[in-house]
Amino acid sequence: MKKALIVTAFADFIRAFLVKDIHILQDMGYEVHCAGNGRSFETDIAGFLKENGTVFHEIAFSSNRPFSLSSVRCYRQLADLLKEERFDAVFLHTPIPGVIGRAAAAKYRRDGMKVVYTTHGFYFHKGSSFKTRLIYKTIETVMSRYTDAIITINREDYAAAKKMKCGKAYYLPGMGVDLERYRNCRIDRDAYRRALGIPENAFVVLAVGELSNRKNHIVIVDALGECAIPEAVFVICGRAYTEEDTTEGLLDEAKEKNIKLILTGFREDIPEICRCADIGVLPSKREGLGLAGIEMLASGLPIVASGVHGIVDYVKDGYNGYLADPNDSHDFAEKIKKLYDPEMRKAVSVNCSASVEDFALVRSKEALKKMFSEILETDRIVSEEKHAKR
Numbered sequence: 001m002k003k004a005l006i007v008t009a010f011a012d013f014i015r016a017f018l019v020k021d022i023h024i025l026q027d028m029g030y031e032v033h034c035a036g037n038g039r040s041f042e043t044d045i046a047g048f049l050k051e052n053g054t055v056f057h058e059i060a061f062s063s064n065r066p067f068s069l070s071s072v073r074c075y076r077q078l079a080d081l082l083k084e085e086r087f088d089a090v091f092l093h094t095p096i097p098g099v100i101g102r103a104a105a106a107k108y109r110r111d112g113m114k115v116v117y118t119t120h121g122f123y124f125h126k127g128s129s130f131k132t133r134l135i136y137k138t139i140e141t142v143m144s145r146y147t148d149a150i151i152t153i154n155r156e157d158y159a160a161a162k163k164m165k166c167g168k169a170y171y172l173p174g175m176g177v178d179l180e181r182y183r184n185c186r187i188d189r190d191a192y193r194r195a196l197g198i199p200e201n202a203f204v205v206l207a208v209g210e211l212s213n214r215k216n217h218i219v220i221v222d223a224l225g226e227c228a229i230p231e232a233v234f235v236i237c238g239r240a241y242t243e244e245d246t247t248e249g250l251l252d253e254a255k256e257k258n259i260k261l262i263l264t265g266f267r268e269d270i271p272e273i274c275r276c277a278d279i280g281v282l283p284s285k286r287e288g289l290g291l292a293g294i295e296m297l298a299s300g301l302p303i304v305a306s307g308v309h310g311i312v313d314y315v316k317d318g319y320n321g322y323l324a325d326p327n328d329s330h331d332f333a334e335k336i337k338k339l340y341d342p343e344m345r346k347a348v349s350v351n352c353s354a355s356v357e358d359f360a361l362v363r364s365k366e367a368l369k370k371m372f373s374e375i376l377e378t379d380r381i382v383s384e385e386k387h388a389k390r
Contacts, residue, residue, distance in 0.1 A: 002088045004030040006054075007078070007101050009061040009094040011036035011045040017175045020365050021091065022052055024372055030088070035059045035081065036097070057081055066096050079104040082113075089114040089376060095123065099139065102146040109146060116375060117143075118151040118172075121288025125156060125309040127326075128286070141165065149375045151368075153289045156309040170371050174289045176364030182298035183353055185271035193276050197262060202233040203340060206277035206301070208270055208292035209284070211240040211247055211263070216283045216306070218246075218253055222329035225257030227337055233260045235277065237267045274299035279339045285326045287311050294356045297321070302348040304335040320348060320355040 004025045008014055014022070014034050025032050035057040038045045046056045059077045062070050074097075082090070082104055090113065092101040098117050105115050123136035137160075144150060144164035151170045152158040161169035190200065198204060205224065209215045217236055224232050234254070240247045240263075247263065254261035267273060270292075274280070280296035282305035287293075289310040296303050297320055305315045307323035317323045322335035339345045 001031045002029055003033065003085060004089045004091065005033045005035060005081070005085070005087045006091045007034075007059075007093065007097045008036040009063045009097050011038040011049070011056065011058075013093065015045060015048055018093065019052060020176065020361070021368065022054055024365070024369050025089075026053060028372065028376065031055070033057060033085065033087070035078065037061045061094075061097050061100075063094065063096065066099065071096065071100060075100050075104055082108055087113060089116065092117045093120065095119075099143055102143045106146050109148070114148045114375060115146060116149045116151065117147050117166075118153075119157055119161070119288070120153060120175075121286060121310055122152075122157050122160060123286070124160075125286065127308050149371070151371060154310040154313050157288070168375070172367055172371065173364055174294065174359040175291060176361035177291055177294050177298060177356070177359050178361045179298045179353075179356065179359075182271045182274060182295055183300075185275055185299065187272050187275050189275060192272055196235070196264065196273070196276060198233055198235070198276060199231065199260075201231055202260075203229055203231050204277040204279075205232060205234045205336065206274065206280045206296065207234070207236045207282070208238060208273075208280075208295065209236075209282075210238040211236065211250065213246060214285055216285050216326055217250055219283045219326060219329045219332055220281050221250060221253045221257055221259055221261065223332035223336055224259050226330060226333040227340070229336075229340060233262060235262045235264065235273070237264045237270060237273060239266045270295060271299060274301055277301055279303060279336070279345065280321075281332075281336075282306060282311060282315075283324075283326055283332065284308065284311070289313065294359045297352040297356045300349050300352050302339055302345060302352055304332060304339065314356055314359065316355065318348075320351045 022032050033055040034049050037060045038058050049056045059074050061074050090105050092098045109115050124133040141164050144166040147166040149168045150161040150166045151172050152161050153172050153174050158171040207217055224234055274296055280301040280303035282290050282293040282303055284306050287308055287310040293303055293305055303321040304324055305311045306326035315321050315323055324331040324335050
């Protein structure tokens with residue numbers, strides 16, 4: 001049986017976003033293996049992947065320390081795994097495994113193994129610094145030489161990938177969202193709000209995503225402080241990154257600005273919580289796409305979001321929300337005040353759900369299936385031609 005390996009920094013990423021990739025490859029006749037850091041959260045990721053018919057390999061990748069002894073160890077572990085299993089295809093996700101994986105796979109790629117890298121947002125983009133662009137664009141361009149295909153999830157990255165040295169660049173409309181789950185969600189709004197500790201007449205501003213510096217929630221706390229909306233409540237659904245002191249900073253800032261802040265932690269009832277909110281916010285400094293924004297729009301929530309690559313693919317200023325500068329709390333405050341007006345909010349809300357139709361899970365799955373078929377079928381044809389010549 002043919003074998004494929006999916007590699008990410010955190011194995012939990014596979015559960016969150018890549019289960020459809022596993023099933024597509026299995027339907028194509030591949031035995032699927034997965035590798036990543038399974039100790040990042042207190043979840044039985046190995047058990048989950050086993051239930052989905054895959055073989056899991058623990059490799060303790062870091063998400064933010066590329067130049068370390070840990071990366072050297074990960075390279076050796078991955079190289080040993082590739083040597084032992086002799087995969088037919090390797091699918092790499094997230095930046096550090098993307099570089100380590102392509103370096104480890106280079107010798108096997110010469111023997112016909114396919115190497116596919118999916119970027120969930122290049123670190124270099126229009127809003128990044130010159131230094132960031134220089135370093136990360138150089139690294140990605142060099143590593144693209146050892147890549148058969150690069151799959152991108154936003155338009156800006158797709159344009160950049162097409163200029164690189166990989167075999168082929170693809171655009172995938174996001175990782176896919178079950179839009180109907182958000183559109184058809186019905187709850188007792190008042191009761192659900194009470195269960196979350198939200199006051200009855202609150203103006204609820206919702207953010208979904210891990211607590212990290214990149215997600216930039218603090219700019220919303222400052223913006224709400226400027227807005228001075230007395231009934232405003234800022235709700236954030238997401239885990240805290242233990243490597244960053246973001247939770248304490250948010251709580252301190254909210255106390256100073258007199259903002260009611262509710263940190264729910266990780267939640268699986270996001271469609272229901274979206275129904276409790278009045279607007280959504282997505283203030284990220286960098287975002288490959290931002291599924292949370294698509295989910296909130298699918299729920300009918302207008303959003304105020306950073307005007308950065310990925311997000312600008314689906315947030316249209318004044319149509320389904322507003323775009324703001326992630327480094328400017330005043331800009332966010334002005335846009336939030338627009339949506340505080342019930343009539344303005346209602347006018348924008350009617351456009352939200354239909355505006356994200358292109359990012360439906362079924363469309364993403366069909367597009368990915370076509371990409372995998374093209375990439376892997378080409379490999380089979382070339383291999384057969386080489387054998388025929390011999």
